[in-house]
Amino acid sequence: xxxxxxxxxxxxxxxxxxxxxxxxxxxxxxxxxxxxxxxxxxxxxxxxxxxxxxxxxxxxxxxxxxxxxxxxxxxxxxxxxxxxxxxxxxxxxxxxxxxxxxxxxxxxxxxxxxxxxxxxxxxxxxxxxxxxxxxxxxxxxxxxxxxxxxxxxxxxxxxxxxxxxxxxxxxxxxxxxxxxxxxxxxxxxxxxxxxxxxxxxxxxxxxxxxxxxxxxxxxxxxxxxxxxxxxxxxxxxxxxxxxxxxxxxxxxxxxxxxxxxxxxxxxxxxxxxxxxxxxxxxxxxxxxxxxxxxxxxxxxxx
Amino acid sequence: xxxxxxxxxxxxxxxxxxxxxxxxxxxxxxxxxxxxxxxxxxxxxxxxxxxxxxxxxxxxxxxxxxxxxxxxxxxxxxxxxxxxxxxxxxxxxxxxxxxxxxxxxxxxxxxxxxxxxxxxxxxxxxxxxxxxxxxxxxxxxxxxxxxxxxxxxxxxxxxxxxxxxxxxxxxxxxxxxxxxxxxxxxxxxxxxxxxxxxxxxxxxxxxxxxxxxxxxxxxxxxxxxxxxxxxxxxxxxxxxxxxxxxxxxxxxxxxxxxxxxxxxxxxxxxxxxxxxxxxxxxxxxxxxxxxxxxxxxxxxxx
Numbered sequence: 001x002x003x004x005x006x007x008x009x010x011x012x013x014x015x016x017x018x019x020x021x022x023x024x025x026x027x028x029x030x031x032x033x034x035x036x037x038x039x040x041x042x043x044x045x046x047x048x049x050x051x052x053x054x055x056x057x058x059x060x061x062x063x064x065x066x067x068x069x070x071x072x073x074x075x076x077x078x079x080x081x082x083x084x085x086x087x088x089x090x091x092x093x094x095x096x097x098x099x100x101x102x103x104x105x106x107x108x109x110x111x112x113x114x115x116x117x118x119x120x121x122x123x124x125x126x127x128x129x130x131x132x133x134x135x136x137x138x139x140x141x142x143x144x145x146x147x148x149x150x151x152x153x154x155x156x157x158x159x160x161x162x163x164x165x166x167x168x169x170x171x172x173x174x175x176x177x178x179x180x181x182x183x184x185x186x187x188x189x190x191x192x193x194x195x196x197x198x199x200x201x202x203x204x205x206x207x208x209x210x211x212x213x214x215x216x217x218x219x220x221x222x223x224x225x226x227x228x229x230x231x232x233x234x235x236x237x238x239x240x241x242x243x244x245x246x247x248x249x250x251x252x253x254x255x256x257x258x259x260x261x262x263x264x265x266x267x268x269x270x271x272x273x274x275x276x277x278x279x280x281x282x283x284x285x286x287x288x289x290x291x292x293x294x295x296x297x298x299x300x301x302x
Numbered sequence: 303x304x305x306x307x308x309x310x311x312x313x314x315x316x317x318x319x320x321x322x323x324x325x326x327x328x329x330x331x332x333x334x335x336x337x338x339x340x341x342x343x344x345x346x347x348x349x350x351x352x353x354x355x356x357x358x359x360x361x362x363x364x365x366x367x368x369x370x371x372x373x374x375x376x377x378x379x380x381x382x383x384x385x386x387x388x389x390x391x392x393x394x395x396x397x398x399x400x401x402x403x404x405x406x407x408x409x410x411x412x413x414x415x416x417x418x419x420x421x422x423x424x425x426x427x428x429x430x431x432x433x434x435x436x437x438x439x440x441x442x443x444x445x446x447x448x449x450x451x452x453x454x455x456x457x458x459x460x461x462x463x464x465x466x467x468x469x470x471x472x473x474x475x476x477x478x479x480x481x482x483x484x485x486x487x488x489x490x491x492x493x494x495x496x497x498x499x500x501x502x503x504x505x506x507x508x509x510x511x512x513x514x515x516x517x518x519x520x521x522x523x524x525x526x527x528x529x530x531x532x533x534x535x536x537x538x539x540x541x542x543x544x545x546x547x548x549x550x551x552x553x554x555x556x557x558x559x560x561x562x563x564x565x566x567x568x569x570x571x572x573x574x575x576x577x578x579x580x581x582x583x584x585x586x587x588x589x590x591x592x593x594x595x596x597x598x599x600x601x602x603x604x
Contacts, residue, residue, distance in 0.1 A: 012378075012381050013343070013377075013378045013381055013382075014341075014343065014344055014374070015344065015347055016344055016347055016348055038340060038341060038343075038370075038371065038374040039316075039340060039341045039344065041315070041316065041340075042316055042317065042318055042341065045317055045318055046318055062403075062406045062407050063407050063409065064373060064374055064377040064403070064407060064409070068370075068373055068374045068377075069340065071366060071370055072316070072340040072366055072370045075315075075366040075370075076314075076315045079314050079315055080315075091406075093402075093406040096402065097399075097402055097403055097406065100395075100398065100399055100402060101364075101366070101399055104364045104393075104395040104399065104445075105364050105365050105366060105445060106444060106445050107365065107366070142408060143406075143407060143408050
């Protein structure tokens with residue numbers, strides 16, 4: 001299972017109750033931070049997330065509303081005595097920005113700080129560990145930008161408890177069964193794995209796509225995703241502005257979700273020009289029904 | 303008159319209700335921002351300050367809790383369509399940090415952005431306009447750090463309303479009198495300025511001193527200031543820690559205030575290790591009575 005927590009979902013300028021982009025994705029005990037707008041560390045505290053456990057931070061692009069909170073979080077980790085390494089994935093230049101600030105403050109981190117700078121215009125796998133994969137989703141924005149596709153494929157087979165209860169199994173048999181091995185009972189009887197297990201769960205996929213112009217080129221990569229977060233900075237009445245600033249409208253996001261056949265769509269990155277968010281929902285729903293609006297601290301289970 | 307608004311007064315890491323250093327000083331319609339920790343722009347909105355009017359920002363040093371909010375504020379000014387120039391005064395390196403981020407975001411400001419980088423170890427006047435002067439106060443910290451001394455000397459003489467009411471004065475006479483000129487009535491009678499005015503108000507002085515080790519060298523410069531904000535990161539029980547990290551205790555701050563004979567002392571930059579702030583007050587008061595604790599959104603009139 002994946003659990004997504006929205007920490008901020010507004011565009012451009014942070015306001016009292018409108019925080020800029022950041023999300024926390026929890027998979028199998030790993031905490032992945034996606035984007036890190038100004039004030040993200042405070043949002044993490046408010047959400048009562050044990051954020052020292054974050055080891056991997058993915059930054060989509062170098063516009064301020066997606067990463068101005070990163071240097072503060074890195075500094076706070078140092079002040080809290082962190083020793084665990086921290087891995088940062090983001091566009092080329094991010095390392096120079098962070099290191100320059102640490103150097104001028106004479107505040108090098110005591111923990112290992114690793115950067116993987118991204119420059120490729122095609123998708124690449126940047127994380128592959130513990131049944132979890134993260135691939136970049138090349139997006140079309142004013143500066144070099146990537147979305148991220150998280151895939152979790154639990155490789156362990158599921159125990160068929162009914163079938164198992166009829167056999168005299170020892171604890172170590174369950175480990176073997178989950179791993180797909182056939183077992184031999186203490187009386188010498190061999191049982192095929194398939195008799196006592198179900199196939200492992202289907203992979204879960206979460207696609208994060210912010211910021212981007214309306215772009216059909218992402219559809220094939222995110223096809224069938226369980227959850228798609230797609231930016232909807234504007235409403236259709238400002239389609240021209242969306243085009244010129246390389247953002248999307250709610251309607252366009254819904255069309256992407258529909259074409260990709262995803263299971264659920266979450267809209268975010270709302271422009272502060274709109275007093276309420278209802279318009280985003282009413283514009284997207286006729287095209288794609290399984291849609292929700294992001295909201296600070298809202299969570300989604302995948 | 304000067305009006306000081308505390309926007310943040312806690313050290314090191316921002317928390318939900320503990321913001322890092324930033325202050326707004328209003329003098330004669332000018333809004334001066336002093337330090338700019340992460341989230342300062344949100345604090346400015348919360349305080350309902352028309353922050354687009356800020357034209358001068360003074361940064362004491364390049365530790366994150368004093369300037370990580372600066373790039374966000376600069377970006378927000380751009381997004382809000384600012385055209386007025388912005389002047390930033392801070393340690394050498396600040397220009398490189400800001401410009402690198404603007405360059406990588408392809409988001410140059412549309413308004414003129416001027417930097418005055420500070421490197422001198424002696425005090426210098428960095429602002430002198432409209433009867434307002436700002437001088438650096440060299441401080442002793444782990445990195446190059448300046449406090450700032452704001453002096454406002456209203457050069458206009460005060461009208462003696464009693465004396466004036468007995469004369470047949472025209473409106474233009476009052477302007478002349480405020481400027482210190484003697485006047486000639488329409489009947490040809492000349493009246494000396496001193497007969498109709500009082501001398502102008504004494505200069506008002508505000509000294510901002512954060513972060514610094516206990517340092518007597520600042521005393522002569524801030525002598526007799528109307529208000530002194532002095533950091534008190536620690537209590538005396540952690541004097542050793544204060545010394546090794548080049549911070550001050552509440553007692554030390556009070557001793558500086560006493561030696562300098564300032565009129566009022568405000569303590570701030572509290573370490574988050576202390577659950578309550580009472581200790582700072584009880585430690586400082588026996589040495590210097592006119593002491594208050596800083597608090598987010600608290601204001602002080604000078």
